[in-house]
Amino acid sequence: MKGVRVLLRAINRSRNFSSRTTPSQSQSQSQSQILLMDSSERYCYNPTLRWNPQVEEYFTNAYGAEVFSRISKALTRPSCYSCIRVNTLNTTTEAVIEKILEIQCEKRLQDTVKNGPHDIQYDYQQDRPPKEIIVSRKCAEAVLRGAQVYVPGILACSAHVEKGDVVAVSVGVEQPSRDNGWAIGITRGIVLQGLKTDPQYLERDGLYIGQGITTMSRAGIFRGLSGLGVDMTDRVFRLTSFNDVMKGDIFLQNLPSIITAHVLDPQQGERILDMCAAPGGKTTAIASLMKDKGEVIAVDRSHNKVLEIHNLAAELGLTSIKAYKLDALKAVCENNLMTQSCGQSQTSQSEATEEAESMSCDTKDLPILEKVNNNITKDEGMKVGCYKSKAEERKERRRMKNGPGRNQSTGGRVDKCEGFLPNSFDRVLLDAPCSALGLRPRLFAGEDTVESLRRHGKYQKRLFDQAVQLVRAGGVLVYSTCTINPGENEALVRYALDTYKFLSLAQQDPRIGGPGLVGHCELSNGYFEEWLRAGEEDLVQRFDPSGPHDTIGFFIAKFTVGPKD
Numbered sequence: 001m002k003g004v005r006v007l008l009r010a011i012n013r014s015r016n017f018s019s020r021t022t023p024s025q026s027q028s029q030s031q032s033q034i035l036l037m038d039s040s041e042r043y044c045y046n047p048t049l050r051w052n053p054q055v056e057e058y059f060t061n062a063y064g065a066e067v068f069s070r071i072s073k074a075l076t077r078p079s080c081y082s083c084i085r086v087n088t089l090n091t092t093t094e095a096v097i098e099k100i101l102e103i104q105c106e107k108r109l110q111d112t113v114k115n116g117p118h119d120i121q122y123d124y125q126q127d128r129p130p131k132e133i134i135v136s137r138k139c140a141e142a143v144l145r146g147a148q149v150y151v152p153g154i155l156a157c158s159a160h161v162e163k164g165d166v167v168a169v170s171v172g173v174e175q176p177s178r179d180n181g182w183a184i185g186i187t188r189g190i191v192l193q194g195l196k197t198d199p200q201y202l203e204r205d206g207l208y209i210g211q212g213i214t215t216m217s218r219a220g221i222f223r224g225l226s227g228l229g230v231d232m233t234d235r236v237f238r239l240t241s242f243n244d245v246m247k248g249d250i251f252l253q254n255l256p257s258i259i260t261a262h263v264l265d266p267q268q269g270e271r272i273l274d275m276c277a278a279p280g281g282k283t284t285a286i287a288s289l290m291k292d293k294g295e296v297i298a299v300d301r302s303h304n305k306v307l308e309i310h311n312l313a314a315e316l317g318l319t320s321i322k323a324y325k326l327d328a329l330k331a332v333c334e335n336n337l338m339t340q341s342c343g344q345s346q347t348s349q350s351e352a353t354e355e356a357e358s359m360s361c362d363t364k365d366l367p368i369l370e371k372v373n374n375n376i377t378k379d380e381g382m383k384v385g386c387y388k389s390k391a392e393e394r395k396e397r398r399r400m401k402n403g404p405g406r407n408q409s410t411g412g413r414v415d416k417c418e419g420f421l422p423n424s425f426d427r428v429l430l431d432a433p434c435s436a437l438g439l440r441p442r443l444f445a446g447e448d449t450v451e452s453l454r455r456h457g458k459y460q461k462r463l464f465d466q467a468v469q470l471v472r473a474g475g476v477l478v479y480s481t482c483t484i485n486p487g488e489n490e491a492l493v494r495y496a497l498d499t500y501k502f503l504s505l506a507q508q509d510p511r512i513g514g515p516g517l518v519g520h521c522e523l524s525n526g527y528f529e530e531w532l533r534a535g536e537e538d539l540v541q542r543f544d545p546s547g548p549h550d551t552i553g554f555f556i557a558k559f560t561v562g563p564k565d
């Protein structure tokens, strides 16, 4: 009986291949059927997400083996739908729905609900596999989200590939190596030999992500450094592309991110801080909910990312957003006798290059030329106390005389900010940098170790310590991450409630996610981490990637701030 089912499955799957066998080839057919069965298994998208063993143990402990295995599987796939936030300041939801239906009709996209994984008609002929390319993991993750294959992402390719060839596209994912680490085992440019002779052939099991047409020959691919390499014609996940569609009217955003802005519940006229804001998805959602009336201050430590916030706010026509470059670890500007205040200066694109990726951009040593009375009202916030260093004044004069420098557009400047006075915001959002272990699709997770996960937790606590000082009593603080790691979620909430007695968890609206994790984790090496206590679990939202809403993994906690004394 079992054998019959296997055969049926093999026959059904074999329909997905353009096999040229005929009934008269009965002897060879039965052999190729067996071969097809093996091959079809291989071509079906079914990756296994690999984790660092200790991280796997920690998560299995937290979720139970079955749930964790479901989460792991879900992480390897993109969500089955695209979520769109409508810019209701520009248009209406009805108008957007009408336009989307039109686009679907034009593109004949009937299949938007079940978007994969689809079986693909790879150009397979009997025992001869199709011409192939292998792409890098990052490239594959982008392709699964709808991107094309660009030359730098191509790792390997069959021999004799010419421009215009149909190729099966698979991904090179790290495999366990002999030294207990991970290795891809593919050197860029190697020739794929195909079945049997290719040492990596079996490793591609379940890792085919679609089919496309090469835009250049094999030689061109490995000589070049940029450009489109393969134009994808069929993919295991067929997501509707909204590239340049209804620009300014819609914004593609994950459902939990949209919910985070609603949970913050910003009111018109309020002063809101988004502490780790780039590229500005939640900042702009907040400003829209406030009907663009009030003050939304968005900060990020990276110059280039602050520019992204500017661009997004401009695209959506939002004027209540002010974006600044600031290391949020130094977001609180102490209120001590005229020496400190909240001020602005500017950074240019060239300065930013070296600063962009540093963990900490120190602003405390900027020379203060103009000291101001620190008797600042909340509303005045950062408007007073602007000062510039002599060097900055010199640069400014030069710029006015010469215009923007080489490679420097007029839009390349961002304001720096030196922090904010305590209690100067009605609401603060800390959408913390995190391990991002909720983002999908993900094809490898082995690079995160328990130590690196703990480092994220420590960093988040330091950011939280700043955030909590900036919200006024009676205000609201929302903390969110896009990770499934309880050490960055429930453990942070525990820390917050135990450290700051004036904080309480608040009900969230809307509520779509599930409850948080109650209990603690104790590892054999003595590591101990406490999560939520009974009664707290329904006051946070935890989005499970394998849950019914098919979202990314995400976490939201909302705190109300009581009297601080």
Ligand SMILES: C[S@@+](CC[C@H](N)C(=O)[O-])C[C@H]1O[C@@H](n2cnc3c(N)ncnc32)[C@H](O)[C@@H]1O
Residues within 6 Å of the ligand: 257, 275, 276, 277, 278, 279, 280, 281, 282, 283, 299, 300, 301, 302, 305, 326, 327, 328, 329, 359, 360, 431, 432, 433, 434
């Ligand atoms: C999760 S992303 C924020 C996403 C954003 N909230 C959105 O919805 O579009 C985290 C951001 O934190 C920023 N970041 C990391 N450390 C920071 C720090 N010390 N100060 C300010 N921003 C920081 C990173 O540059 C990154 O843009």
